[in-house]
Amino acid sequence: MFSDVRTQANYQLMGRHFVGLIFSCFEEIDKKCSTKVICFQSIPKLNDPLNYDHVTLECKVVPTVQGTVSPMASSGLIRLLNILIEEEKHSYENNQKFSSDELTLLHNGAVYVQSLSQLLQVIGAPLLQLLQELLINNNNVINKLEKERDRLLVSLSTEGESV
Structure with missing residues (x-):
């Protein structure tokens, strides 16, 4: 430390x-x-x-207000989750190599599933909520841009008629 x-x-x-x-x-x-x-x-x-x-x-880790997290931060969280999952997988696979009895193998599998579940609860669930909020925000921006495009097209067509 x-x-x-x-x-x-x-x-x-x-x-x-x-x-x-x-x-x-x-x-x-x-x-x-x-x-x-x-x-x-x-x-x-x-x-x-x-x-x-x-x-x-x-x-x-708490839900955010829509659009307050940058794409870089959200992609960083996704990378972090993937790294942590890979570390858990690596640890599990190493433990399985050196275990021969069924009870130990079963225990290792249970610990692995528990660790993955906790990662998904701590990081995955808030990340999913964040991505859902970003999707909603992006769809709202698309809708506003489409309305603005339509308004501009109407404006252009009426200007062309008056000339």
Whole structure:
């Protein structure tokens, strides 16, 4: 985490609103694997301003107002989800290689399905809602542009008749 905190401090030089996000797919709590998202900012240590501590911030994925998320951000979320799914798949496949008894194989499969379900719940569902909102927003823009086109065509045709 030390290098993450230092890197984050550099980003914060560009703006105080920068936050760091760490995605951990292999967090094990009470012998259960889970995905963990940590949101933080760096702060200089009191007696050593060249080194940094971190402050953990609350992180929520929430539905947005239509059109407030850029296509770059939404495509980044899609890439992130794909990366996390691939990491889960890789971990599952590695565990399956070294397991021979049926109970362990069944357990590994259940953990894998649980991890994928959690990823879809935490990232996939809000992402789907975001994409649906973007689709609605894009359709509204298309409708407005089509009405404007029709208005301009009518305007052009009436100007041509008066000349």
